[in-house]
Amino acid sequence: MVRIVLVLGAGAVIGSILGAIVTGDPLYTIGWAVGLPVLLTAAGFLGSRRRKQQQLTAPGTVPGIIGSTRTRPVPTEAVLNPEPTAVPATGATLNGEPLDPAVLANMPEPRPREAVHWASRALTIALVLAGVALALIPAYRTIGWTVTNIAQGRWDGNDMRTGLHQQDAIDDLAAVIGSYDFVAVNFYDSYVLVEAPTYVGATTTDQYEWRYGRASKQGPYSGAVVGLFDASTIDFSIVGDLVARAKADTRWTDFTALYPSLRADEDGVPRFGVYLGNDYYSASYTFTVQGDLIDRYGTGLD
Numbered sequence: 001m002v003r004i005v006l007v008l009g010a011g012a013v014i015g016s017i018l019g020a021i022v023t024g025d026p027l028y029t030i031g032w033a034v035g036l037p038v039l040l041t042a043a044g045f046l047g048s049r050r051r052k053q054q055q056l057t058a059p060g061t062v063p064g065i066i067g068s069t070r071t072r073p074v075p076t077e078a079v080l081n082p083e084p085t086a087v088p089a090t091g092a093t094l095n096g097e098p099l100d101p102a103v104l105a106n107m108p109e110p111r112p113r114e115a116v117h118w119a120s121r122a123l124t125i126a127l128v129l130a131g132v133a134l135a136l137i138p139a140y141r142t143i144g145w146t147v148t149n150i151a152q153g154r155w156d157g158n159d160m161r162t163g164l165h166q167q168d169a170i171d172d173l174a175a176v177i178g179s180y181d182f183v184a185v186n187f188y189d190s191y192v193l194v195e196a197p198t199y200v201g202a203t204t205t206d207q208y209e210w211r212y213g214r215a216s217k218q219g220p221y222s223g224a225v226v227g228l229f230d231a232s233t234i235d236f237s238i239v240g241d242l243v244a245r246a247k248a249d250t251r252w253t254d255f256t257a258l259y260p261s262l263r264a265d266e267d268g269v270p271r272f273g274v275y276l277g278n279d280y281y282s283a284s285y286t287f288t289v290q291g292d293l294i295d296r297y298g299t300g301l302d
Contacts, residue, residue, distance in 0.1 A: 011131020
């Protein structure tokens with residue numbers, strides 16, 4: 001049982017390492033950073049305990065004393081002219097007596113040692129994989145996104161500015177907020193920030209964050225509800241396309257700043273904005289929620 005727990009723990013540590021690589025979630029980093037030393041310590045303790053047990057049960061030894069075994073010669077006496085009724089040896093004996101061939105025929109064949117080893121290895125591999133799977137349960141959706149992104153050739157698929165899953169993040173945030181009534185939405189490479197009323201009908205706002213595949217409340221923000229809009233009918237999956245269109249329009253070769261957002265204008269109408277910049281130029285684009293270009297301005301534009 002202890003061995004099973006250790007093997008499962010090893011799988012969980014491997015899963016935590018994979019989770020940290022795929023999602024960047026610090027909880028996975030903490031998991032393997034803590035779990036690995038604990039696992040190694042437990043394995044070392046059990047290994048030393050097993051060695052002591054083997055030493056205690058070794059024949060001819062006494063704990064704390066260097067033991068030695070001496071084989072005493074057994075006197076033998078040659079027998080000439082054995083009895084004619086002697087049973088010829090069959091090649092197998094039990095307590096010095098030859099076994100009946102009929103008994104030998106009914107005895108089960110010994111289990112091959114190789115089969116025992118392979119069965120043990122298969123069980124170990126299965127337990128390790130089970131530990132990996134259990135550790136990665138919280139990241140299943142993000143891992144699924146990564147797989148589909150790679151299948152589509154979209155290495156930026158999980159990027160919340162240019163990728164494919166902005167709508168999923170917004171839906172998760174709305175579930176935590178309890179409403180799609182937002183004041184502002186800002187998209188970054190690996191996370192999304194939303195300013196929304198503290199509760200439905202409140203006059204103060206809080207900030208909510210989506211990161212590592214989960215949404216959470218961060219705390220108080222501006223303290224005043226200004227420019228509230230309903231985001232339930234807005235298609236946030238177009239954010240990546242709007243950014244791509246803005247980048248293509250600038251005709252710049254490099255970008256050091258890239259910030260898409262959504263907020264209401266002076267008339268209370270929500271508009272998408274895309275800010276772009278590099279070491280020499282900066283520009284801003286404004287789009288309708290349907291994706292139509294409203295305005296563009298900045299430096300380095302034709």
